[in-house]
Amino acid sequence: MATRKTTTAKKTTAAKTTAAKTTAKAAEKAAEVKEAVMETVEEVKTAAAKKTAETKAAVKKTAQKVTKKAADVTLTVEFAGKQAVITDIAAKAEAAYKAINADAEIKTLDIYVKPEENAAYYVVNGEGSADFRIEL
Numbered sequence: 001m002a003t004r005k006t007t008t009a010k011k012t013t014a015a016k017t018t019a020a021k022t023t024a025k026a027a028e029k030a031a032e033v034k035e036a037v038m039e040t041v042e043e044v045k046t047a048a049a050k051k052t053a054e055t056k057a058a059v060k061k062t063a064q065k066v067t068k069k070a071a072d073v074t075l076t077v078e079f080a081g082k083q084a085v086i087t088d089i090a091a092k093a094e095a096a097y098k099a100i101n102a103d104a105e106i107k108t109l110d111i112y113v114k115p116e117e118n119a120a121y122y123v124v125n126g127e128g129s130a131d132f133r134i135e136l
Contacts, residue, residue, distance in 0.1 A: 079115035084136045093122035
């Protein structure tokens with residue numbers, strides 16, 4: 001019976017040793033996995049920060065483009081000692097068209113100045129008429 005106890009004790013000791021080795025290997029593997037995960041997390045954080053910075057720069061650049069203001073331009077036609085400012089003619093044309101067609105939307109407005117007639121004609125949304133005339 002003493003041999004049996006010795007054999008059982010040896011088996012138990014071997015099992016404990018194997019379990020300890022397996023536990024140590026598992027702990028080592030877990031540490032490796034944890035380190036790999038932490039590296040990946042850092043890479044993702046770095047990539048996200050870089051992308052955020054790039055996006056902010058792109059938004060800022062786009063905002064600068066949008067906020068650039070066009071130069072103020074005044075176009076004046078001079079003829080026979082008279083002056084006619086095109087923006088004034090355009091405003092008169094819009095007002096005249098709205099007086100006739102109150103509900104209509106003006107998408108395009110083309111103006112033709114005819115100094116020899118002392119008049120300007122306008123075409124709204126591709127539609128014109130002899131009645132679409134502004135006296136200068």
